[in-house]
Amino acid sequence: MKLIVGLGNPGTLYEFNRHNAGYLVVDKLLERLNLKLNKEKFNGRYVIGDDVIIAKPETYMNRSGFFVQNLLNFYKIDSTNLMVIYDDKDFELGQAAIKIGGSSAGHNGIQSIVDQLGKNDFKRMRIGIGRSDVIPLRDYVLQNFKQEEISDFETVANIACDAAIQFIYNDINQVMEKFNALRRKKNPTGN
Numbered sequence: 269m270k271l272i273v274g275l276g277n278p279g280t281l282y283e284f285n286r287h288n289a290g291y292l293v294v295d296k297l298l299e300r301l302n303l304k305l306n307k308e309k310f311n312g313r314y315v316i317g318d319d320v321i322i323a324k325p326e327t328y329m330n331r332s333g334f335f336v337q338n339l340l341n342f343y344k345i346d347s348t349n350l351m352v353i354y355d356d357k358d359f360e361l362g363q364a365a366i367k368i369g370g371s372s373a374g375h376n377g378i379q380s381i382v383d384q385l386g387k388n389d390f391k392r393m394r395i396g397i398g399r400s401d402v403i404p405l406r407d408y409v410l411q412n413f414k415q416e417e418i419s420d421f422e423t424v425a426n427i428a429c430d431a432a433i434q435f436i437y438n439d440i441n442q443v444m445e446k447f448n449a450l451r452r453k454k455n456p457t458g459n
Contacts, residue, residue, distance in 0.1 A: 269319060269320065269321065269343060269345050269349065270319060270320045270321070270345070270349045270350075270351065270435065270436050271320070271321045271323065271336075271339060271340060271343070271345050271349060271350045271351070272294070272297070272320060272321070272322045272323070272350075272351045272353065272432055272435070272436075273290075273294075273322075273323045273324070273325070273332075273335075273336055273339075273350065273351070273352050273353070274290035274291045274292075274293055274294030274295075274297075274322075274323075274324050274352075274353045274354075275290035275291070275325070275329060275332055275352060275353065275354040275355075275377040275378075276288035276289070276290050276291030276292070276324065276329070277328050277329055278325075278326045278327070278328070282410065284412040284413060285409065285410050285411060285412055286355055286397040286408065286409050286410075286411060286412075286413060287329065287355050287397075287409040287410055288355070289353075289354065289355035289395040289397055289421070289425075290352070290353040290354040290355060290377075290395065291324055292421075292425060293353045293393075293395060293425045293428045293429065293432070294322060294323075294324055294353060296425050296426065296428075296429050297322060297428075297429045297432050297433070298315070298322060300429050300433070301317060301322075301433070303315045303317050303322065305322075305323075305324065308326075309338070309339075309342070310334070310335050310338035310339060310342070311325065311326050311327045311331075311334065311335050312324060312325040312326050312327070312335040312339070313326060314339065319436055319437065320436045321339065321343060321345070323335070323336075323339060329376050329377040329380070330376040330377065330379075330380050331380060332377040332380045332381055333377075333379075333380035333381040333382070333383055333384030333385065334380075334384055336350070336352070336381050336384065336385070337381075337384040337385055340385070347385050347387060347389055347390045348389050348390065348391075350390035350391065351366075351390065351391040351392070351393055351432065351435050352377075352378065352381060352390060352391070352392050352393070353393040353395065353428065353432065354375060354377055354378060354392070354393070354394065354395065355375075355394075355395055355396075355397045355409065356373070356375070356394035356395060356396055356397065357397060357398065357399045357405060357408075357409070358373060358394075358396075358399075359394060359395070359396025359397070359398070360396050360398045361396050361397055361398045361413075361417055361420050361421060361424075362396060362420040362421075362423065362424050363396035363424070364393065364394060364395050364396055364424050364427070364428055364447070365393075365394050365447070365448045366391060366392065366393050366394070366431060366435075366440070366443060366444045366447050366448060367391070367392050367394065367444075368389065368390070368391055368392070368440065368444075369388045369389050369390070370388065370392070371388075378392065391435065391440060393428060393431065393432065393447075395424060395425070395428060396424070397409065427447070428447075430447075431443055431446070431447040434446070434447075
């Protein structure tokens with residue numbers, strides 16, 4: 269059994285914020301797999317599908333680790349079978365990559381998960397949101413995507429869904445090799 273968690277902040281105020289890229293990708297994944305979050309436990313919502321649990325914490329980003337740890341423990345899933353999807357300021361919009369382990373790079377949601385699990389051996393799908401030279405980071409991540417950015421985000425979100433589905437059934441190294449080729453591309457479709 270695999271666990272895929274999308275990070276974000278709950279509520280309509282944050283729904284389309286850059287910081288909610290993980291939530292938005294998980295929403296697309298659920299739609300693609302024709303699943304709905306139908307269970308509530310541990311301050312989050314999730315659904316159990318074939319060989320996977322897909323989940324969204326309903327806590328603020330910096331408290332995500334409690335939900336993730338509780339789900340892993342309750343369903344006896346090893347942390348190496350966890351993939352967390354989240355926004356990454358170090359990648360431009362339209363870029364993405366999967367990695368295993370490493371530091372949180374200042375991402376409070378990832379740091380919360382590392383702190384709660386006491387290890388960092390889980391998979392991370394990093395969805396690029398870029399950064400601003402003018403707007404402080406804490407304000408930038410809480411802004412909605414601009415109209416002209418939505419197409420780039422949608423493109424990378426769809427490819428991220430493909431990779432998440434591949435993660436459920438395939439070796440992570442194969443998934444990473446294919447998906448990470450997109451990391452440096454501004455337009456992942458090659459157009």
